[in-house]
Amino acid sequence: MEFFRIRRDIPFMRHALVLNVISLVTFLAAVFFLATRGLHLSIEFTGGTVVEVAYAQTADIGKVRATVEAMDAGDTQVQNFGSSRDVLIRLPLREGVKQGELVGRVFAALCSSEGGVVESRQGVSDKGEAVSKQVCAAGSAEPLTLQRSEFVGPQVGKELAADGAKALAFVIFGIMIYLAIRFEWKFAVAAIIANLHDVIIILGFFAFFQWEFSLAVLAAVLAVLGYSVNESVVIFDRIRETFRRFRKLDTKQVIDHAITSTISRTIITHGSTQMMVLSMLIFGGPTLYYFALALTIGILFGIYSSVFVAAAIAMWLGVKREDLVKAGTKEIDPNDPNSGAVV
Amino acid sequence: MNRYPLWKYVILAIALLVGLIYTAPNFFGEAPAVQVSSGKVTVKLDAGFAGRVQQVLEQAGLKPDFVQFDGKSVKARLASTDEQIKAKDALSRALNTDPANPSYIVALNLLSRSPAWLASLHALPMYLGLDLRGGVHFLMQVDMKAALTKRAEALTGDVRTLLRDKTIRHSGINRDGDSLEVRFRERATLVAAQTLLSDQLPDLQWDEAVDGGGDFKLRGTLKPAAARLVQEQALKQNITTLHNRVNELGVAEPVIQQQGLDRVVVQLPGVQDTAKAKDIIGRTATLEVRMVNESAEAREAERGGAPVPFGSERFLERNGAPIIVFRQVILTGENLTDAQAGFDGQSHEPAVHLTLDAKGARIFRDVTRENIGKRMAILLFEKGQGEVVTAPVIRSEIGGGRVQISGRMSTTEAADTALLLRAGSLAAPMEIIEERTIGPSLGADNIDKGFNSVIYGFAAIALFMCAYYGLFGVISTLALTFNLLLLVAVLSMLQATLTLPGMAAIALTLGMAIDANVLINERVREELRNGSPPQLAIQTGYERAFATILDSNITTLIAGVALLAFGSGPVRGFAVVHCLGILTSMFSAVMFSRGLVNLWYGRQKRLKSVSIGQVWKPDVQSAGKA
Numbered sequence: 016m017e018f019f020r021i022r023r024d025i026p027f028m029r030h031a032l033v034l035n036v037i038s039l040v041t042f043l044a045a046v047f048f049l050a051t052r053g054l055h056l057s058i059e060f061t062g063g064t065v066v067e068v069a070y071a072q073t074a075d076i077g078k079v080r081a082t083v084e085a086m087d088a089g090d091t092q093v094q095n096f097g098s099s100r101d102v103l104i105r106l107p108l109r110e111g112v113k114q115g116e117l118v119g120r121v122f123a124a125l126c127s128s129e130g131g132v133v134e135s136r137q138g139v140s141d142k143g144e145a146v147s148k149q150v151c152a153a154g155s156a157e158p159l160t161l162q163r164s165e166f167v168g169p170q171v172g173k174e175l176a177a178d179g180a181k182a183l184a185f186v187i188f189g190i191m192i193y194l195a196i197r198f199e200w201k202f203a204v205a206a207i208i209a210n211l212h213d214v215i216i217i218l219g220f221f222a223f224f225q226w227e228f229s230l231a232v233l234a235a236v237l238a239v240l241g242y243s244v245n246e247s248v249v250i251f252d253r254i255r256e257t258f259r260r261f262r263k264l265d266t267k268q269v270i271d272h273a274i275t276s277t278i279s280r281t282i283i284t285h286g287s288t289q290m291m292v293l294s295m296l297i298f299g300g301p302t303l304y305y306f307a308l309a310l311t312i313g314i315l316f317g318i319y320s321s322v323f324v325a326a327a328i329a330m331w332l333g334v335k336r337e338d339l340v341k342a343g344t345k346e347i348d349p350n351d352p353n354s355g356a357v358v
Numbered sequence: 359m360n361r362y363p364l365w366k367y368v369i370l371a372i373a374l375l376v377g378l379i380y381t382a383p384n385f386f387g388e389a390p391a392v393q394v395s396s397g398k399v400t401v402k403l404d405a406g407f408a409g410r411v412q413q414v415l416e417q418a419g420l421k422p423d424f425v426q427f428d429g430k431s432v433k434a435r436l437a438s439t440d441e442q443i444k445a446k447d448a449l450s451r452a453l454n455t456d457p458a459n460p461s462y463i464v465a466l467n468l469l470s471r472s473p474a475w476l477a478s479l480h481a482l483p484m485y486l487g488l489d490l491r492g493g494v495h496f497l498m499q500v501d502m503k504a505a506l507t508k509r510a511e512a513l514t515g516d517v518r519t520l521l522r523d524k525t526i527r528h529s530g531i532n533r534d535g536d537s538l539e540v541r542f543r544e545r546a547t548l549v550a551a552q553t554l555l556s557d558q559l560p561d562l563q564w565d566e567a568v569d570g571g572g573d574f575k576l577r578g579t580l581k582p583a584a585a586r587l588v589q590e591q592a593l594k595q596n597i598t599t600l601h602n603r604v605n606e607l608g609v610a611e612p613v614i615q616q617q618g619l620d621r622v623v624v625q626l627p628g629v630q631d632t633a634k635a636k637d638i639i640g641r642t643a644t645l646e647v648r649m650v651n652e653s654a655e656a657r658e659a660e661r662g663g664a665p666v667p668f669g670s671e672r673f674l675e676r677n678g679a680p681i682i683v684f685r686q687v688i689l690t691g692e693n694l695t696d697a698q699a700g701f702d703g704q705s706h707e708p709a710v711h712l713t714l715d716a717k718g719a720r721i722f723r724d725v726t727r728e729n730i731g732k733r734m735a736i737l738l739f740e741k742g743q744g745e746v747v748t749a750p751v752i753r754s755e756i757g758g759g760r761v762q763i764s765g766r767m768s769t770t771e772a773a774d775t776a777l778l779l780r781a782g783s784l785a786a787p788m789e790i791i792e793e794r795t796i797g798p799s800l801g802a803d804n805i806d807k808g809f810n811s812v813i814y815g816f817a818a819i820a821l822f823m824c825a826y827y828g829l830f831g832v833i834s835t836l837a838l839t840f841n842l843l844l845l846v847a848v849l850s851m852l853q854a855t856l857t858l859p860g861m862a863a864i865a866l867t868l869g870m871a872i873d874a875n876v877l878i879n880e881r882v883r884e885e886l887r888n889g890s891p892p893q894l895a896i897q898t899g900y901e902r903a904f905a906t907i908l909d910s911n912i913t914t915l916i917a918g919v920a921l922l923a924f925g926s927g928p929v930r931g932f933a934v935v936h937c938l939g940i941l942t943s944m945f946s947a948v949m950f951s952r953g954l955v956n957l958w959y960g961r962q963k964r965l966k967s968v969s970i971g972q973v974w975k976p977d978v979q980s981a982g983k984a
Contacts, residue, residue: 067800118632118793118795119632119633135633135634136631148629148631148797149631161797163794163795163797163800164632164793165793165794166793167792168499168789168790168791168792170499171497171792175926178925178926182925183920185924186917186920189920190913190917193912193913230927230928231928231929233929234859234921234925234929234932237920237921238866238918238936240917241914241918242870242910244913245909245910245913245914248910249877249909249910252905252906276884279880280876280880283880284872284876284877286822287822287823288872288873289869290815290818290819290869291818291819291866291868292815292869293818294811294815294818295811295815295862297811297814299807300804302489302804303808303862306859310866
């Protein structure tokens, strides 16, 4: 099998201008949505409380909402999570409300609205582990169970947001320094712009659709940033090699040749990684959903940006053969006493 | 030319063997077990205790797989959950002769089913995170400012005693935040006091301060080193106290760890009852013993008819009645070593028995001798709110540090009070700043989901690689399997905690690791396309691909390290697996796959073709399968 039967170099750079304009528009749109809508940050960043309950029957979202809103806990959100029986309730941080007790109060309120009473039970799981839990009992039935709850205090949220920003800065600077050492500055700038463009577009998607931006999503964004920078590195490597090997080609042709000869590898590796990510998207459940989604967008835009954006920016910045091919001719320092006598 | 020296094959074989051994325990699953640990500070377990547990179990007609002592507790593995419950009951009956005052904690637990020889190699399964097994997680912040204030308060007392002993007359001692101020009428006394205090209280830095009122003022502040020590000790004491409190819950494997300078993480697997856990753990209480102000003014203030007298504070008793208490602290929870519920020897009333340490006993004797017939109050501070637990009347001088509080309480009240006092007091109040609960069914669900994503993703990649690259694809798949094996082995060796983000990282790392093999295979194909003979194509393919592989791994590693450095909680788990995965993939994708290729093709001197899928050549359409 061979998917890529390419006879001639594909003139990628012929359409560079059009594609770059499209990129710019997408980028600006992403920035616009980020600025106007903002990210729907998870409670890990904002602080607050999340309660996930599973109902025995299909949950009546309206009733749940009414029950929770009656508690006057501020701007609450109630939605289905994964299935029609699972409900996720988000409560914001609020002055004067004892956050630590909120989960218990919400559960008790939901329980009593189903005609049950909260009681504490000690038991043993079928595997043989001691389990103590709070159960909502209505006679012998259990109309709802507490699946998961999370409370994050305001100081933790602030720290996580700050740490996330630091991590992003660290990755960008780290990669920039690495690329600057590894290549010429024009390439470093081009690669960083191309990949930041990816990051902004991922964030733009999250802002536009108001998908929940959690710590896991941030981890995905950073992982994909490191991953797709490498794509640009591979192409730049080829560009350097092509400059050395084919002295007659001009910059545009060199770039076209380099991209053409790496395109098969680019598509196959990203395809493989994407298969894994798709598997997470399909089988990973709601917890991994946005994580996998961020990776998917990141991988797709990673291919696009390293083929069309990074190389094109390098071209606009005016990469020349002389920038890259100077390893062959060593510069001779006239003040060096050892210069001249070479055996 | 494609031959590895023997030592390289030996390295690969050893890596494979180690990988297999350390991965193996994860596949045996878990069996029910009981765990016996100490319920009191005074009860210490040793290796001999395992014999006693074995004996008790045998008497109950149970045959444990083994009984072992692991340094902190004795664990016995049993065949079924029925036997486990029977064992627990038998052990509780036999070991705890007094059920109201258990010396041992018998808890249900799970132990790996892996054979003993694996365990003796320290090949243990990965520890499952709370999101995979269910439980509660708390992050608690220690109020360090309160710890310093408390220390300053204690020092105020010391200053007063020192000055009185040396008969240095001062005109008032005040605490302002965590610094002290002593006022003097004359400068000479100030100098004398400064010399004495600097000498006797090395923790404080004494400086002369300007005072508007014409008095001379000496200002003492905690030295930075002393302040740091106070904070470290406060954190340590809080962790110890939390350990004691968690033990009351009977949780099998609690995690109580310091995080940063002023935070403590508490994780309780198997506990879903946050209310109860918080009740005991989150009881951010500190204990203080003070005298009750029984002057006429104070009586009046109690009724609300007069302002609270200077140097006193108003608190409520547990029944809601107000009580006026002096500000001066006689004892704190630090001096209390034990508290038990019991009965009064003569009246048979329910009582609480307290044991004090030497310093506490001395102070208590002095105070009780001077105050017979008066009331003292034991106060519990929770989140800055004080409450009088009990305010008994001092009947006689109490020496020897053994104190009994009795009268006007029920058995349960006595037990409650003892629990509150016994659970130790915190050196500084703590507040829960993060809390997570995961139900056990959700945990099991998460394991399945994480596992499925890895398996299906892996299968898809393997199928594609084999179809697209032929034998080289099979070798790449084997290398990827080896990578997974090594990664799990390393994680098990490090006893890392596996979480759902960790599983996601395993999946992602595998997805990214195949990149190296794709690079190699594409390069080999390219060499073949350019007309190189197969052996040479393999060699140059591997060599040329290596530089790119290194590059790609370095950029990914930069991102991984950033997450490791700045991430917290779930992201850290992701980052650890991600970084380790990158390292193992370098080894497996390059060295292991090359080893396999060399083993298969390396011996053939006149290799005509390699199975790497179809190599399409643009000029020669009929090249077909090369």
